[in-house]
Amino acid sequence: MRPSRLYRALLRLYPASFRAEYGGELWRVFEQRRRDAGGALGLVALWLATIADTLISAAQSHWDISKQDVAFAARTLRRAPGFTVTVMLVAALGIGANAAAFSLTDYVLLRPLPFWEPTRLVAVWERQLQSGFTNELSPANYRDWKAASTSFSGFAASTNVSANLVGLGEPIRLDGAAVTSDLLPLIGVQPTLGRVFTAEDDREGAPGTVLLSWGLWQNAFAGDQDVLGHKVTLDGEPYTVIGVMPASFAFPNREAQFWKATRFDGNAFADRTNTYLHGVARLKPGVSVAQARAELDVVTENIERANPKEDPGIRATVRPIRDELSQQARVLVLALSGAALCVLLIACLNLANLLLARAMVRRKELALRAALGAGRDRLVRQLLTESLLLALGGGAIGIVLAMAALPVLTRLVPSALPIAATPAMDLRVLGVAALVTIVAAVAFGVVPSLRACRGIDSDALREGSRAGVGGRRARLVRAVVVAEVCVSLVLLVSTGLLLRTLWRVQGRDPGFRTERVLTLRSWLPFPKYAKTGERAQFYDRVLTQTRALPGVSNAAYISFLPMAMGGGIWKANVPGQPPVEGAPRSVSLRFVTPDYFATLQIPIREGRDVSPADRGNRAAVAVVSESFVRRHWPGQNPIGKQLNVAFADRTVVGVAGDVRTRGLERESEPQVYLPYEQIPDGWMPFYAPKELVVRSSLDPAALVPQLRAIIRDVDPQQPISNVRPLGDIVAAQTAPRRVQLHVLGSFAIVAFLLAAIGIYGLLSFAVSNRAQEIGVRMALGATPGSIVRMVLREGFLLAAVGSVAGVALAWAAGRSLEALLVGVTPTDGATLAAALVVVLVMTLLGSGIPAWRASRVDPARVMRAD
Amino acid sequence: MTHDGSDPEKLLPLPPVTFHILVALSDQDRHGYAIIQDVTARTDGALTIQAGTLYRSIQRMLEQGLVAEKRTRPAIGEDDERRRYYRITPFGRAVAQAEARRLTQMVKLARACGFVPGKA
Numbered sequence: 001m002r003p004s005r006l007y008r009a010l011l012r013l014y015p016a017s018f019r020a021e022y023g024g025e026l027w028r029v030f031e032q033r034r035r036d037a038g039g040a041l042g043l044v045a046l047w048l049a050t051i052a053d054t055l056i057s058a059a060q061s062h063w064d065i066s067k068q069d070v071a072f073a074a075r076t077l078r079r080a081p082g083f084t085v086t087v088m089l090v091a092a093l094g095i096g097a098n099a100a101a102f103s104l105t106d107y108v109l110l111r112p113l114p115f116w117e118p119t120r121l122v123a124v125w126e127r128q129l130q131s132g133f134t135n136e137l138s139p140a141n142y143r144d145w146k147a148a149s150t151s152f153s154g155f156a157a158s159t160n161v162s163a164n165l166v167g168l169g170e171p172i173r174l175d176g177a178a179v180t181s182d183l184l185p186l187i188g189v190q191p192t193l194g195r196v197f198t199a200e201d202d203r204e205g206a207p208g209t210v211l212l213s214w215g216l217w218q219n220a221f222a223g224d225q226d227v228l229g230h231k232v233t234l235d236g237e238p239y240t241v242i243g244v245m246p247a248s249f250a251f252p253n254r255e256a257q258f259w260k261a262t263r264f265d266g267n268a269f270a271d272r273t274n275t276y277l278h279g280v281a282r283l284k285p286g287v288s289v290a291q292a293r294a295e296l297d298v299v300t301e302n303i304e305r306a307n308p309k310e311d312p313g314i315r316a317t318v319r320p321i322r323d324e325l326s327q328q329a330r331v332l333v334l335a336l337s338g339a340a341l342c343v344l345l346i347a348c349l350n351l352a353n354l355l356l357a358r359a360m361v362r363r364k365e366l367a368l369r370a371a372l373g374a375g376r377d378r379l380v381r382q383l384l385t386e387s388l389l390l391a392l393g394g395g396a397i398g399i400v401l402a403m404a405a406l407p408v409l410t411r412l413v414p415s416a417l418p419i420a421a422t423p424a425m426d427l428r429v430l431g432v433a434a435l436v437t438i439v440a441a442v443a444f445g446v447v448p449s450l451r452a453c454r455g456i457d458s459d460a461l462r463e464g465s466r467a468g469v470g471g472r473r474a475r476l477v478r479a480v481v482v483a484e485v486c487v488s489l490v491l492l493v494s495t496g497l498l499l500r501t502l503w504r505v506q507g508r509d510p511g512f513r514t515e516r517v518l519t520l521r522s523w524l525p526f527p528k529y530a531k532t533g534e535r536a537q538f539y540d541r542v543l544t545q546t547r548a549l550p551g552v553s554n555a556a557y558i559s560f561l562p563m564a565m566g567g568g569i570w571k572a573n574v575p576g577q578p579p580v581e582g583a584p585r586s587v588s589l590r591f592v593t594p595d596y597f598a599t600l601q602i603p604i605r606e607g608r609d610v611s612p613a614d615r616g617n618r619a620a621v622a623v624v625s626e627s628f629v630r631r632h633w634p635g636q637n638p639i640g641k642q643l644n645v646a647f648a649d650r651t652v653v654g655v656a657g658d659v660r661t662r663g664l665e666r667e668s669e670p671q672v673y674l675p676y677e678q679i680p681d682g683w684m685p686f687y688a689p690k691e692l693v694v695r696s697s698l699d700p701a702a703l704v705p706q707l708r709a710i711i712r713d714v715d716p717q718q719p720i721s722n723v724r725p726l727g728d729i730v731a732a733q734t735a736p737r738r739v740q741l742h743v744l745g746s747f748a749i750v751a752f753l754l755a756a757i758g759i760y761g762l763l764s765f766a767v768s769n770r771a772q773e774i775g776v777r778m779a780l781g782a783t784p785g786s787i788v789r790m791v792l793r794e795g796f797l798l799a800a801v802g803s804v805a806g807v808a809l810a811w812a813a814g815r816s817l818e819a820l821l822v823g824v825t826p827t828d829g830a831t832l833a834a835a836l837v838v839v840l841v842m843t844l845l846g847s848g849i850p851a852w853r854a855s856r857v858d859p860a861r862v863m864r865a866d
Numbered sequence: 867m868t869h870d871g872s873d874p875e876k877l878l879p880l881p882p883v884t885f886h887i888l889v890a891l892s893d894q895d896r897h898g899y900a901i902i903q904d905v906t907a908r909t910d911g912a913l914t915i916q917a918g919t920l921y922r923s924i925q926r927m928l929e930q931g932l933v934a935e936k937r938t939r940p941a942i943g944e945d946d947e948r949r950r951y952y953r954i955t956p957f958g959r960a961v962a963q964a965e966a967r968r969l970t971q972m973v974k975l976a977r978a979c980g981f982v983p984g985k986a
Contacts, residue, residue: 014918022921025950029899029917053916061922 004031010051013058015065016377065378069385076386083358084390087351091394091440093750094347096401099425099433101340103402104409106432107423108333113321114248114419116188117282121321122289124155124279124296129313137277139268141303145279145316148299151292153284156183157262157277158252163234164525164719165258168220173523173721174234176213176258177251184259186282187251193217194228194243201242202261208239211259214247234260235525251418252278272310280321293318321418329414331819332740335494336412338813339747342487344440346754349480351444353761355387356477359452366452380449387445388438395437399425402433411739447476477762478798484755485802485839486809491748492838493810494817496831497824498744502737504823510730511659512562512600517726518700519561519693522711522718526685532616535688536677538714539593542692545710551698556596557676557689559589564722564729566662568687572645572672574632587628588661588669589646591676591689597623597656599695600726607639607654614675621675623654628670645672646684664733665822693726700725740820752842759846763795767854774854775862784855791854795847803839807832874961877930878968883915883923888932888962891954895936898924898950924952932958 007030011023030050037046077084112118125134126141137145137157146155158179165172181202190196191211201209210232212221221227230241239260250256268274283292296316304312359366366379374382403425410422522542529535539557546555560568570589596602597609605626614621622643629638641652662668676689696703704723711718767774774787814826824831880888890896890904898920906914915923927933936951954962976982 018922018925022925025898026917026921028949029902029920032899033902033917049914049916050918053918057916057918057922 007050010054013054015058015061015381017065017375018061020375065381066385069382070389072382073386073389077389080358083354084393087354087390088393088397090347090351090354090754091391091437091444092397092401093754094344094440095391095395095398095433095436096405097340097343097398097747097750098337098436099399099402099429100405100409101337102432103406103423103425103429104412105333105337106428107419108325108329108413108417111419114189118321120283120285121187122281122283122292122318123321123324124281125317125319126275127315127317129315134317136275137279138272138275139264139277140270140272140310141275141300141314142277142279143269144303145296145299148302149292149295151284151287151295152281154182154186155279155281156180156186157279158183159262159276159278160252160256161260162523163258164236164523164717165220166233166236166717166719168232171717171719172220173521173719174216174257175255176260177256178260178262180262183280186280189245189249189251191243192246193225194241196243197259197261202263204263204265206261206263208234208237209242209261210234210239211243211245212241213245213249213257213259216257217244234258236528253418272307272314281318289318289320325414325417327819331817332412335817335820336743336747339491339494339744342491343747343750343754344436346484346487346751346758348440348443349484350754350758350761351387351390351440352447353477353480353758355383355444356448356451357761357765359383359448363452376453379453383449383452384441384445387449388441391437391441391445394440395433398437399430399433402429405743408739408743412736412743451476477765481755481758481762481798482802482805484751484758485799485842486806488748488751488755488842489803489806489835489839490810490813491744491751492835493806493831494813495741495745495748496835497814497817497821497826497828498737498741500824500828500831501820501822502734502741505664505737506734508660508664510562510664511657512602512726514725514727514730516697516700517599517693517695518703518707519564519691519722519724519726519729520704520707520720521690521722522692522720523690524688524718526682526688529688530682530685532677532679532681538718539676539689541714542710543593543595545713546692546694546707549696549703549706551696552694552703553697554595554599554695556599556693557593558596558691558693559591559687559689561691561693561726561729562600562659562661563663563733564691566666566668569669570645570672572628572643574641574643575649577632584631584669586669587624587645587672589687590671590673591679591687592623592673593676593689596673596693599693600659601695602659603657605655605657606637607652609654610673610675614678616677616680620648620650620678621653622650623656623673624652625656625658625671627658628672629655631670643672646674646679646687648678650674650678664730752838756842756846759795759798759843760849762798763791763847763850764853766794767791767850770854771857771862774857775859778857779859787855787857788851791851792844792847795843795851799839799843803836806839807836810835872957874957874964877932877961878965880961880965881923882913883919884927884932885962885965886913886915887920887923887927888954888958888965891933891952892959892962895951895953897952901952927958931955932961 004027007027011019011026014023033046034043037043113121115121124137124145126137127134136159139157142155142157146152149155156179158177160175161178162173162175165174179197181197181199184191184196192214194211196211197209200206212227217223217227221230224230227241227244232239232241245259262277281292283289293316296318300315304314369379370376406423406425413423524535524538529538543555543557546552566588568589569586571585572587572589573585592610594610594612597604604623607623610621610623622645624638624643629636632638632643633641638652638655642649643652644650656671656673658668659671660666660668661671679687692707694700694703694707708720711720774782778784778787810832811827814821814828818826886905886909887901889908890901896904898917902915902917902920924933928935932955933952934955936953973982
């Protein structure tokens with residue numbers, strides 16, 4: 001590079017205005033100094049000094065100009081407060097929506113999990129070759145897979161447990177996890193206090209040890225530093241506190257309040273079909289997920305060959321732990337981000353329009369400044385500074401809006417994530433908001449600035465010259481309006497699809513009536529209540545006293561509440577119906593006390609309810625659901641038929657209406673209800689009835705203190721948890737959908753309003769520009785009605801073009817939302833029609849006032865004006 | 867934009883480069899390179915103003931009314947006619963004098979407390 005070229009390149013660092021004024025002088029001085037430098041050393045010194053000087057003085061020069069521009073822009077904007085506030089608010093909506101959406105996306109999808117090298121952590125599941133279902137691991141498979149595989153540097157397991165904690169004031173019910181001793185070192189989390197489990201804690205018969213969550217330590221032990229060594233009783237067994245985990249630790253989810261060691265006993269490995277362990281493994285460095293999966297396939301085939309009789313057809317599924325997030329959660333977060341981008345796009349389009357209109361009005365001022373010596377670059381820079389100031393103001397308001405929206409967004413976070421914190425407005429989010437702000441400023445500032453300063457000359461100063469009438473500008477604005485209509489139609493259709501889904505889901509009959517039913521849980525611990533007779537005594541005393549309360553009409557106990565617990569699945573066989581390959585045999589199994597069906601108003605279609613006479617020593621009976629009858633005895637009388645479930649043959653004595661045990665959105669297995677006394681002692685502790693349901697003619701919430709007193713009276717050590725109306729459980733089914741809808745819906749409303757404003761702005765401008773033409777038309781006999789039609793036609797034409805593009809895009813958006821839809825197709829005609837009607841309304845709103853104004857043009861006045 | 871009639875004291879203290887430029891222009895009008903050479907000569911080579919710094923200073927001094935661009939060019943043959951020459955304005959002279967008084971005052975203070983050897 002020749003020296004002159006290099007120096008000219010350096011000069012480009014200066015602001016254009018400075019360069020234009022002093023570039024030649026600088027160049028001449030430099031040439032002269034180069035001639036006088038003498039010698040290579042002198043030249044090097046000159047270059048070094050010149051480069052440093054240029055960098056510094058160019059930066060200072062830019063700074064000076066920016067200071068002037070900012071001061072000038074601030075003065076200009078203060079003189080137009082209405083314009084300034086409008087622009088900032090519109091920008092705030094776009095920026096705020098994106099900041100909020102990003103804080104959620106970052107939290108759910110992007111941020112690394114709070115573990116050591118989280119990308120190497122994988123979840124390991126059993127996969128049934130035939131059905132493709134994934135299950136938890138059985139202890140035997142966990143043990144064998146761990147021993148045989150070489151892909152992992154560690155392989156641990158956990159299972160969710162819960163226990164009654166006694167000995168600290170009121171007895172409480174806690175959720176927690178039993179973990180293998182290598183789990184915490186594997187994920188790489190250290191305790192805040194004390195130590196984690198060792199292999200010694202995790203063998204059969206070892207003394208009980210427990211780790212507390214930060215929350216439990218704070219609540220139950222008041223953050224006592226001397227908690228280590230403290231003895232507690234979990235489900236009647238003694239445990240010693242050995243440590244406290246940090247507040248940020250939430251494994252396997254936020255519900256976990258304590259951790260204990262798995263302590264498998266010898267029997268645990270006997271049954272390969274007893275699957276309840278969540279496998280977590282760490283890939284060795286350099287090993288891919290696919291490699292680990294391939295290796296486990298070989299391992300599982302070998303195990304199948306070695307144990308041909310035990311549960312065949314089991315393979316492994318290995319997934320990065322991040323991917324455990326459901327497809328629904330992922331789609332939801334992406335949909336929100338997409339919607340936020342749409343809002344930003346519409347906001348920027350509108351602002352570009354607004355700024356363009358303003359710049360055109362200011363052309364005279366700009367031309368004056370150009371005449372006084374300001375270069376075009378200088379004017380563009382001035383206008384850009386203005387839009388940047390506006391965007392910064394909007395960004396600041398937007399962040400406030402996003403912070404206000406955070407509590408709502410937090411409810412969209414799937415609870416399955418092993419993260420303790422909730423989405424927050426942190427530096428990452430602020431950084432993205434700043435980036436969005438600058439992009440927005442450029443997006444809505446550049447085109448208007450360039451357009452406004454194009455061809456600035458003395459012409460613009462001429463009296464009577466119209467502010468920016470021109471075919472090109474009008475075309476640009478029309479394109480903007482079409483884009484706005486298109487994007488808002490996409491949002492409207494997406495929102496409509498979610499709304500229809502919500503209605504569909506809410507309209508489904510759960511199979512039971514929730515009004516005035518209160519539920520609470522009293523989980524009877526084993527081995528204290530291992531004997532069925534002792535449990536029966538507890539239930540009888542509690543239920544008798546409860547039914548005696550004023551207003552109470554029915555009360556009963558059941559293993560699990562519908563919807564609150566979808567599991568509890570068992571295989572049922574019908575004698576004489578050999579198991580058919582691929583035919584479903586699963587049922588949802590529940591043990592109930594008499595009066596359960598009456599309490600939830602589940603109809604008994606045939607036969608009878610379980611009765612107090614169905615004792616352990618009497619004939620085993622069952623009440624089945626209608627769907628069970630349809631599956632096994634279609635068209636026959638089921639009463640008196642036999643089925644085999646839960647280790648015994650049982651006689652059907654009644655048929656109950658179907659209940660959506662798995663929730664409103666999923667198909668449920670047929671239900672089988674067994675009398676609570678017909679469980680052999682010590683068997684199936686998980687299925688022991690624990691949920692109390694009470695129907696009252698008075699306010700059920702008022703019963704809570706009395707129910708507590710009754711249970712305390714029957715067993716003072718028995719904790720009560722999960723007190724809630726049955727209605728809440730059904731409402732919780734649709735709660736996430738309602739939140740989704742609120743968020744997406746508010747985005748759609750914003751987009752709708754912005755698009756309407758866009759149409760309004762365009763047509764108002766067009767009408768005021770065409771006032772003269774309209775005046776002439778009216779003078780020549782056009783009626784106000786025909787003028788209104790003319791203006792409306794323009795609005796509707798734009799809306800129609802935008803809608804055509806929008807329908808195509810909305811179809812694509814609907815397809816990508818498919819995972820969130822239930823009972824509604826992405827191409828739902830009714831939704832599309834409704835969205836188009838809304839667009840029609842939007843167009844009417846936007847074009848109505850300009851059309852009315854056009855019809856009021858006074859021909860005499862506008863024609864006199866020129 | 868000139869500051870004739872406004873208070874010279876308002877611009878004090880002057881940035882050193884500004885003061886040096888005013889000094890260089892005190893006896894004759896000069897173009898940019900001549901100013902740089904003059905400052906270097908007067909300070910025995912201790913200070914060489916770089917071109918960017920010089921013209922940024924001049925830009926500001928023009929706005930402040932300390933210097934003016936010279937309209938008449940020097941005699942033909944004396945120098946390149948395309949060059950811009952700068953002259954000190956009366957206001958510039960007043961400001962330079964005020965700055966000099968301020969500096970003298972500072973030196974007096976320094977002497978009084980013994981920072982500078984010499985006549986008290």
